[in-house]
Amino acid sequence: xxxxxxxxxxxxxxxxxxxxxxxxxxxxxxxxxxxxxxxxxxxxxxxxxxxxxxxxxxxxxxxxxxxxxxxxxxxxxxxxxxxxxxxxxxxxxxxxxxxxxxxxxxxxxxxxxxxxxxxxxxxxxxxxxxxxxxxxxxxxxxxxxxxxxxxxxxxxxxxxxxxxxxxxxxxxxxxxxxxxxxxxxxxxxxxxxxxxxxxxxxxxxxxxxxxxxxxxxxxxxxxxxxxxxxxxxxxxxxxxxxxxxxx
Amino acid sequence: xxxxxxxxxxxxxxxxxxxxxxxxxxxxxxxxxxxxxxxxxxxxxxxxxxxxxxxxxxxxxxxxxxxxxxxxxxxxxxxxxxxxxxxxxxxxxxxxxxxxxxxxxxxxxxxxxxxxxxxxxxxxxxxxxxxxxxxxxxxxxxxxxxxxxxxxxxxxxxxxxxxxxxxxxxxxxxxxxxxxxxxxxxxxxxxxxxxxxxxxxxxxxxxxxxxxxxxxxxxxxxxxxxxxxxxxxxxxxxxxxxxxxxxxxxxxxxxxxxxxxxxxxxxxxxxxxxxxxxxxxxxxxxxxxxxxxxxxxxxxxxxxxxxxxxxxxxxxxxxxxxxxxxxxxxxxxxxxxxxxxxxxxxxxxxxxxxxxxxxxxxxxxxxxxxxxxx
Numbered sequence: 001x002x003x004x005x006x007x008x009x010x011x012x013x014x015x016x017x018x019x020x021x022x023x024x025x026x027x028x029x030x031x032x033x034x035x036x037x038x039x040x041x042x043x044x045x046x047x048x049x050x051x052x053x054x055x056x057x058x059x060x061x062x063x064x065x066x067x068x069x070x071x072x073x074x075x076x077x078x079x080x081x082x083x084x085x086x087x088x089x090x091x092x093x094x095x096x097x098x099x100x101x102x103x104x105x106x107x108x109x110x111x112x113x114x115x116x117x118x119x120x121x122x123x124x125x126x127x128x129x130x131x132x133x134x135x136x137x138x139x140x141x142x143x144x145x146x147x148x149x150x151x152x153x154x155x156x157x158x159x160x161x162x163x164x165x166x167x168x169x170x171x172x173x174x175x176x177x178x179x180x181x182x183x184x185x186x187x188x189x190x191x192x193x194x195x196x197x198x199x200x201x202x203x204x205x206x207x208x209x210x211x212x213x214x215x216x217x218x219x220x221x222x223x224x225x226x227x228x229x230x231x232x233x234x235x236x237x238x239x240x241x242x243x244x245x246x247x
Numbered sequence: 248x249x250x251x252x253x254x255x256x257x258x259x260x261x262x263x264x265x266x267x268x269x270x271x272x273x274x275x276x277x278x279x280x281x282x283x284x285x286x287x288x289x290x291x292x293x294x295x296x297x298x299x300x301x302x303x304x305x306x307x308x309x310x311x312x313x314x315x316x317x318x319x320x321x322x323x324x325x326x327x328x329x330x331x332x333x334x335x336x337x338x339x340x341x342x343x344x345x346x347x348x349x350x351x352x353x354x355x356x357x358x359x360x361x362x363x364x365x366x367x368x369x370x371x372x373x374x375x376x377x378x379x380x381x382x383x384x385x386x387x388x389x390x391x392x393x394x395x396x397x398x399x400x401x402x403x404x405x406x407x408x409x410x411x412x413x414x415x416x417x418x419x420x421x422x423x424x425x426x427x428x429x430x431x432x433x434x435x436x437x438x439x440x441x442x443x444x445x446x447x448x449x450x451x452x453x454x455x456x457x458x459x460x461x462x463x464x465x466x467x468x469x470x471x472x473x474x475x476x477x478x479x480x481x482x483x484x485x486x487x488x489x490x491x492x493x494x495x496x497x498x499x500x501x502x503x504x505x506x507x508x509x510x511x512x513x514x515x516x517x518x519x520x521x522x523x524x525x526x527x528x529x530x531x532x533x534x535x536x537x538x539x540x541x542x543x544x545x546x547x548x549x550x551x552x553x554x555x556x557x558x559x560x561x562x563x564x565x566x567x568x569x570x571x572x573x574x575x576x577x578x579x580x581x582x583x584x585x586x587x588x589x590x591x592x593x594x595x596x597x598x599x600x601x602x603x604x605x606x607x608x609x610x611x612x613x614x615x616x617x618x619x620x621x
Contacts, residue, residue, distance in 0.1 A: 052464050055621055073620050074466060082464040086457035092264050093257065104253035105465045 002029040005157055005188045006051065010060035011069075013046050020046040022211035023060060028190060030156075033183050035202030035219075036192040039239045043211040044192045045085065045161055051190070052082050052159050065156045078106070081150035081158035081187075085165065087142055089149060091135030095126060098134055099149055106153035120148055140171035144178065151182050158182065160191040164198065176201055196231040207238045214238050250467050254475030262479060268445075272483055276437050276491040281498060283433050284426045287556070294378040296320045297332040297341040304352035310389050314345075319381045329364075336368045343367055343378050355393065419587045430501055431582040432555040434491045438514060439575055441484050442521025443528075443546045444539070446476055450529035451538040463619045473614055477522050484518040485511070504589030513585070513595065516602050517578045523609030524574075530616040549573040554580070574605040 006028035013021040021043045028034045038044045049055040051064050053073030062069045065079035089098045096117060103113040121130050124144065134142065143163060151158050160179075164172045176198065183189050191202070199205050199219060206216040215222060215238055219231055226234045262268060296314065300307050315322050323341055326332040335341035346364040354361040365382060369375040420427045453459040462472060488511075495501045503510055525542065532538040552566065553559075553575035559567055570576045577598045584590035584598075 053620055054460065054463055074468075077464055078466045080464070082461070084457060084460055086460070088457045088461040090257070090261065090458055091456070092261055097257070097260060101253055101257045102461075102465070105250050105467050107249070107466070 004028065005030050005066075006034075006062070006064050006190065008051070008060075008062040011047065011050060011057050011062050012059045013043075013050060013055065014058040019211045021050070021057075024208070024211075024213040025060075026206055026213060026216055028157075028188060030188055031183055031186050032204065033179065033189040033191065033202045035199050035205035036190060036208070037194075037199055037205055037235060038192075038208030042208040042239075044208055047208070048159055048161055048190070048192065051076075052080060053077050079156045081153070081155040083146050083150040083158070083160045083163055085161045087139075087146060089134050089142070089146055092133055094131045094133055095121070095137075095145060096130050098145075099152060102149050103152050106155075108153050116152060120152070124148065140167050143167055144171070144175060147175065147178055151187055154185075155187065157188040157190060160189065162192055162194065164193065164195065172198070196235060199231045199235075207235060209239055209241060250471045251475055254467070254471060255478060258475055258479045262483070272441075272487060273490065275440070276487050277494055279437060280430070280433050280491055280494045283436075284429050284499070287425075287429055291374055291377045291381075292319055294320050294343060294374065294381070295323045295335075295341045296343045296345060296382075297324045297326055297335045298322055299326050299329050299332050299344065299346040301349040302347050302351035306352040306355060306393075307347045310347070310386070313389050314382070314385050317381070317385050319378075319385075329366075333366075336366070341368070342371075342374060343382060345382065426499060427501065427587060428583070429555075430495050430499060431586045432579050434488065434495070434514075435517075435553075435575060435579045435582055436550065436555065437487055437491055438484050438518055438578075439521055439546060439550065441480065441487055442518050443525050443542050443549075445483070446480050446522050446525030447528040447532070447538045447542045448535055449480070450476060450526065451532050451535050454529075454532075455534055469614060469617055469619060473526060473610075473617065476526065477519070477610075480522055480525075481515070481518050484522075485515065488514050488518075501586070503586045505585035505591065509592055509595075510582075510585050513578065513581050513599060513602070516599065516606055517574065520574045520602055520606035520609055523606055523613055526613035527609055527616065530613055549575040552576065571601075574602055577601045577605075 004027045006026075008027070009025045010023045011021060011025070012019065012023050024047060036044050036048065046055065050057050050069050051062060053064075053069060053076040057069055064076045067073075067075040067079070069076065090101070093101065099117045099120065100113055103116070104110075108116070121127055124141075126141070126145075129137065129141075134145065137145070147158075147160065147163060150160075164175055167175065172195070179189055179191070179201075191198075193199060202219065204216065204218050205222065207214050215225075215234075217225070222234050223229055223231065226237050228234060228237075298311055300311065311322070314320050320343075324332065324335055326335070329344065329346050332341070332344045332346070336344060344364075344366040346366075348361070348364070351361055351363075363386065365379060367375040367379045450459070453462070492503070492510075524545070528538055528542050528545075532541055548569075552562075552570045552573055554570065555575070559570050559576060562570060581590075581595045581598045581602075584595055
């Protein structure tokens with residue numbers, strides 16, 4: 001049996017009488033690319049923040065890399081990478097300085113930081129920009145860099161919250177190549193997206209509607225079940241019933 | 248500990264990259280210390296005086312010359328009537344009217360006494376009362392001299408009158424210069440601004456930009472993050488303090504009478520307290536605008552209630568209690584004690600204890616209220 005790196009059971013997050021996340025249950029296996037879909041306001045980000053140890057669940061249980069989201073958040077944080085919707089590298093630090101800082105606080109040794117960042121700069125073709133402030137880079141590069149930084153310490157799982165929002169199609173394609181590479185090296189990818197072509201790249205996808213998980217399967221099976229040949233249609237059929245909208 | 252190293256490296260890189268902040272750090276102490284002590288002067292000088300002399304005698308001329316040469320008054324008009332002089336008060340060009348009645352000299356010589364009318368524009372209360380008092384003291388001095396000049400005819404029917412003379416000696420500030428009182432206070436003002444605003448704004452900025460979430464998802468511990476913010480600003484505060492001490496030595500020739508290391512110990516403790524205040528503000532605020540307003544609100548009260556500009560002793564009892572709850576008031580007190588009086592460690596122990604308590608409580612609250620997981 002494959003190793004489960006995320007196990008989620010009846011996970012709920014309640015704000016007053018509003019259920020942002022309503023009893024969701026699912027597993028994610030090691031090395032899997034797990035797509036987390038849903039309309040704006042469906043509760044994706046809230047669920048993801050709980051799994052990353054940024055937010056306490058109201059009820060239910062989940063383990064990430066074997067640690068509980070209820071009381072072992074700090075252990076979870078050592079084993080994951082996280083890239084939020086908002087670009088969150090330091091704009092007034094250079095590419096190398098950002099890598100050094102985030103690598104450092106995740107416990108990568110100074111020697112490894114140097115070696116890995118050299119290789120990273122080479123692979124991304126950023127030799128000329130390495131000492132430039134991150135704020136001056138175009139958005140596409142920023143996003144690729146943020147992803148590279150989030151997996152720099154070789155976490156077990158990386159959480160990506162709409163990583164390709166506002167990015168051009170060519171860069172998006174390159175971005176997904178990077179995701180595949182990371183997945184091939186054994187990192188589990190947990191990704192939210194609004195692009196249905198990206199959903200097709202995932203091994204399995206789940207669709208959240210109004211805080212509940214309405215579907216969970218491979219893209220091919222989902223299309224079969226909803227008797228259509230596009231993910232757009234699948235998403236539309238599921239999300240149409242949503243009462244909540246907006247972020 | 249390793250994380251702290253990376254945090255400090257990052258923080259210093261960012262601070263030194265921000266040229267505006269860096270310029271402020273250097274310019275703030277120099278400019279504040281060069282300008283404020285001169286402008287914020289409570290010694291009252293240049294009181295505008297209108298004189299109505301109805302006597303035109305040699306005594307009245309002597310008195311007017313004496314007042315004019317005292318250095319406190321500027322005689323702006325010699326009016327023919329009280330009514331005319333009052334117009335100067337009404338249009339604001341004059342603060343005081345002194346009216347000498349006709350027969351001033353005659354009454355002084357013959358009857359040995361004469362009443363003089365002084366009218367004061369009391370809109371600026373302190374200027375009015377101090378100006379009135381100055382004028383009264385110049386007149387009484389004139390009075391005493393008159394008595395000496397008088398040729399005394401021995402009069403065996405009157406008993407000799409006792410004469411009481413009061414002399415003052417100003418300790419610790421012999422010339423009673425307001426500058427000496429105020430300069431240590433400006434140093435306090437500097438540390439308060441840096442400690443109170445810079446940390447608060449810095450952390451809230453990370454919240455606004457979203458980088459704090461990236462920090463919260465790393466294994467960095469709470470105390471590491473907070474120390475990573477405290478230490479750089481503490482160092483900056485101490486640098487500013489040092490620049491400040493150099494400026495007041497170079498410009499005013501003021502050096503601390505008391506021990507310099509003790510001064511640094513107190514300033515260092517105070518800085519921790521104020522940084523704790525800034526941190527606490529930042530944990531409650533979501534935007535820099537909020538943080539600015541909240542910090543400004545408190546720091547304004549801190550400074551106005553601290554005894555920097557006015558004497559805490561003359562505040563009403565309830566205000567003195569509030570004043571005791573601001574770290575600034577204790578620090579100002581200690582600064583003046585060490586710098587002007589040369590007080591030692593045992594003299595300032597109680598006040599230092601208060602500052603230390605503020606440092607511990609504010610920082611503990613800040614750490615308690617900072618949440619990596621919400």
